[in-house]
Amino acid sequence: MHAMVLRQLGQPLEWRELPDRLPARGEIRIRVLACGVCRTDLHVVDGELPDPKLPIIPGHEIVGRIDAVGADVHDLHIGERVGIPWLGHTCGVCPYCRSDHENLCDAPIFTGYTRDGGFATAVVADARFAFPLGELGSDVALAPLLCAGLIGWRSLSSAGEARKLGIYGFGAAAHIVAQVARWQGRSVFAFTRPGDTASQSFASSMGCTWAGGSDEMPPEPLDAAIVFAPVGGLVPLALKAVHKGGRVVCGGIHMSDIPSFPYRLLWEERQIVSVANLTRQDGLDFLRLAPEMGIVTRTTSYPLQKANQALADLRAGRFEGAAVLVP
Numbered sequence: 151m152h153a154m155v156l157r158q159l160g161q162p163l164e165w166r167e168l169p170d171r172l173p174a175r176g177e178i179r180i181r182v183l184a185c186g187v188c189r190t191d192l193h194v195v196d197g198e199l200p201d202p203k204l205p206i207i208p209g210h211e212i213v214g215r216i217d218a219v220g221a222d223v224h225d226l227h228i229g230e231r232v233g234i235p236w237l238g239h240t241c242g243v244c245p246y247c248r249s250d251h252e253n254l255c256d257a258p259i260f261t262g263y264t265r266d267g268g269f270a271t272a273v274v275a276d277a278r279f280a281f282p283l284g285e286l287g288s289d290v291a292l293a294p295l296l297c298a299g300l301i302g303w304r305s306l307s308s309a310g311e312a313r314k315l316g317i318y319g320f321g322a323a324a325h326i327v328a329q330v331a332r333w334q335g336r337s338v339f340a341f342t343r344p345g346d347t348a349s350q351s352f353a354s355s356m357g358c359t360w361a362g363g364s365d366e367m368p369p370e371p372l373d374a375a376i377v378f379a380p381v382g383g384l385v386p387l388a389l390k391a392v393h394k395g396g397r398v399v400c401g402g403i404h405m406s407d408i409p410s411f412p413y414r415l416l417w418e419e420r421q422i423v424s425v426a427n428l429t430r431q432d433g434l435d436f437l438r439l440a441p442e443m444g445i446v447t448r449t450t451s452y453p454l455q456k457a458n459q460a461l462a463d464l465r466a467g468r469f470e471g472a473a474v475l476v477p
């Protein structure tokens with residue numbers, strides 16, 4: 151197999167030939183057909199997340215076909231198309247696993263962070279954490295659903311019943327969430343970097359009611375807001391934009407420090423919460439509904455060997471929607 155490998159934090163990924171791995175008990179091996187590039191991959195490469203496995207193959211929005219099956223795997227078959235998400239393994243016995251909060255597991259393994267991921271021609275995964283994808287939709291179009299879609303879905307659930315929903319940072323997750331929210335009958339207000347008219351018109355084309363700069367106030371107070379951009383300074387701005395009792399959901403895994411702000415912004419039962427990882431139930435719920443919701447992902451494809459270019463373009467905001475690597 152071949153892979154783009156991160157050997158040292160902060161360094162470019164390196165194209166490497168590696169020995170083929172056989173799936174162990176309970177594992178499957180997948181021939182990768184497409185793998186999305188997520189902002190979390192940037193955080194891994196930049197060393198912003200603690201204790202990554204090194205060297206590591208990043209990538210946790212994997213679409214591929216099973217080409218080998220380990221012992222004790224009964225419900226997945228060679229040739230089947232599956233998706234492999236960020237949550238790669240949980241312990242099953244900690245208090246979180248035992249109370250339907252496996253997203254908070256005390257001893258988790260994460261794809262592309264603490265086990266090798268999908269910036270490769272093949273990947274081995276725990277079969278219990280693979281999602282059957284069926285045959286509907288192209289590999290590239292489905293890849294961003296595996297993290298941007300799933301984390302977006304969990305963030306949206308956490309926002310509650312909000313009819314008027316703000317989204318700060320209009321990238322891969324936001325462009326999927328906006329479509330889900332509209333399908334649910336919500337109005338979406340998109341906040342981008344000030345002056346980023348390209349992202350604002352992209353947000354409008356995705357059905358957003360309003361799009362403007364993060365330094366602007368929405369035309370009316372919001373019920374809730376989701377912050378996807380990894381910028382702590384957006385949290386007080388989002389608190390300002392929601393009305394009494396409103397909720398601000400932080401959807402990213404890493405964010406710059408949140409600056410201090412006057413208590414009156416939090417007063418009147420406003421809330422700040424974060425969303426961490428996903429549960430397998432999130433994945434099943436979302437992927438079952440995705441075709442019905444008619445989600446259309448905007449993707450920019452790169453050959454696998456151009457992974458460094460894809461990461462650089464994501465960092466610089468050089469495309470709308472999501473980048474996807476194709477081996």
Ligand SMILES: [Zn+2]
Nearest residue numbers: 241244247255
């Ligand atoms: Zn656990």
Ligand SMILES: [Zn+2]
Nearest residue numbers: 188190297298
């Ligand atoms: Zn991700």
